[in-house]
Amino acid sequence: MSVDIRTAVVPDSILAGWQQTVDLVSEIASIPAVLIIRDQGEELQVFVASDNQTNPFSKGSHDVRGSLCQAFVRHENPLHVADIAQHPEWQACLAEMHGMVSYYGLPLYWPCGQVFGTICILDSRENNYADNIRSLLARFQKTIEADLDSMARQARLEAANEVLTQLHERQQQELTELRGQLSKEVDNRASMAQTLEYVQRYDALTGLPNRAALLSHMEHILAVNTNQQFAVLYIGLQNFKTINDSYGYLVGDQILQTVSDRLRHDLAGNFYVARVTGNEFVVLLVTSRIEELTVRLANRLSHSLNQPLVIDQQNITVPIKMGLAMSPADGPDASTLLKKAGAAMNLGKVSGSAYTFFTDSMQLALDERCRLESHLVDALKNNEFSLHFQPLIATESRKLLGAEALLRWFNPVLGQVRPDQFISLAERNGQINDIGNFVLRTAIEQISNWYRLYKYPMRMAVNISPVQFRDTGLVRYVADLLAEFQLPPSMLELEITEGVLMQDEYQATRVINALKRIGVGVSLDDFGTGYASLSYLQKYAFDTLKIDRGFIAHLDNSEQDRELARAIIAMAKKLKLNVIAEGIETQEQNDFILEEGCDCGQGYLYGRPVPALEFAASHLETQTFAIDDEQMAIA
Structure with missing residues (x-):
């Protein structure tokens, strides 16, 4: 039985999953635009677009020829252009990309081999897209194609139901096969759900817990014991933008990975390490000897992290600053402690200290800022x-x-x-x-x-x-x-x-x-x-x-x-x-x-x-x- 699936309507449940996919990729990769574009023959459609303010492409546009030239989108293999302005063959696209200058995309196919479209990421700056980001996009490509496969099977199932009375025996055999395939799809979706939960709580580049996971962990500690003593060490890599501009973003990523490896190597036992934002990390120390061990830990990390990093046979020194806040003295909840440790780190940039404890004067400054806000x-x-x-x-x-x-x-x-x-x-x-x-x-x-x-x-x-x-x-x-x-x-x-x-x-x-x-x-x-x-x-x-x-x-x-x-x-x-x-x-x-x-x-x-x-x-x-x-x- 032949079924034309090219015009099939994607169910809301699958669309919601795709929307969650592009939003996660945009958040994890810090990319302005993540799109799923559907090829409808005469025109292209921005089918799903990451929901963030920096994305210039709008979901639902039925003719994106004014945004991306069709030749750029319709590629059969993975396509990567780090900087369109440097490629004469893509110059025609540059003016149509709403400020985006780099592109990486993977094709999407129906199970019959027909083109559905592409999933792609676009950045407003030159971007070589790290291997982990490409791997993540490839994983989502397989998931989307699994959804397309499921839709195709569902379309065939519905067609088979229409001729049930004439082809009963044949339909029973087909239904049995489809049930087996759908069972595999359920297993695939369960696996994907586990993957999504992981990327929501862990940093894709370093593998460390992210800010959300850190706050959840701190809140759990406080819920168990509101008087639990722990220290928050907020670590910021200084001059990181200058390093990215001088050496490139790939070297910047390697620096972040190397720093996270040093933190893992240097810390063991009652430590929790997270990457909370681009060039900032947090170490959580839980102990009863809070003041003594916090100072020792700050000195040890200051010495370790200020050592030159060897990246691509180059010695690169990345100065660090640390801000420290302690529970319960500096705050009753996780977000307050994290904010105060970050404030102490920022003050250390001005004072020149290797590490800075949160103080009453900082509290006055924070209160004044909150009053102004x-x-x-x-x-x-x-x-x-x-x-x-x-x-x-x-x-x-x-x-x-x-x-x-x-x-x-x-x-x-x-x-x-x-x-x-x-x-x-x-x-x-x-x-x-x-x-x-x-x-x-x-x-x-x-x-x-x-x-x-x-x-x-x-x-x-x-x-x-x-x-x-x-x-x-x-x-x-x-x-x-x-x-x-x-x-x-x-x-x-x-x-x-x-x-x-x-x-x-x-x-x-x-x-x-x-x-x-x-x-x-x-x-x-x-x-x-x-x-x-x-x-x-x-x-x-x-x-x-x-x-x-x-x-x-x-x-x-x-x-x-x-x-x-x-x-x-x-x-x-x-x-x-x-x-x-x-x-x-x-x-x-x-x-x-x-x-x-x-x-x-x-x-x-x-x-x-x-x-x-x-x-x-x-x-x-x-x-x-x-x-x-x-x-x-x-x-």
């Missing part, structure tokens, strides 16, 4: 945010060239809260995109109103958070605001710091070029404070360079700072960049940058950040409105 959650809804504006001034004529929008937060309980106190909190709790969008909208609306009222061309500078910069919808949002308020794009300049560029150079290039295409200016803020700022001037199409105030503050008494400022201004002029000196507070500083050819300054000498009405009264209403070359250069 509790008010920050509703700050935007309660209209507690506002913008102040600081002028950008021509150093010679003192004419207004532009303004920088600066965020302010006044809370009825906390009073005025400094940006350096709440911006990092907003980045951690996910509010920064909404807050950043508020700043963009308010700043663009304000300069649009000023332009219509005073007809005075100037530029509005707006700082962009690294988290906001990674938002794939940033450029579209900016373009929509410019259109909504009918503002010329040249009157807007977005300021980014070196930290934005260090996180993802490919994303930075793509976003900066997209902003330039719509006519928006891009400024490199705080120039000179980072180790690689000079190289960024070669890589990215900046319009403006802002000299960090640290070089300006000591111009009067530091020959070195004068020479550095002089060199930065000269270099920027050679590169045809606008130059803004921040932190100008004295006439002598103004005269220096003017003499060196820096034609724009910002600082208290020209004006402090003030609300919009006060800014207009102090700067716009006093300007002469003849447009000269300086204004045209900015606007």
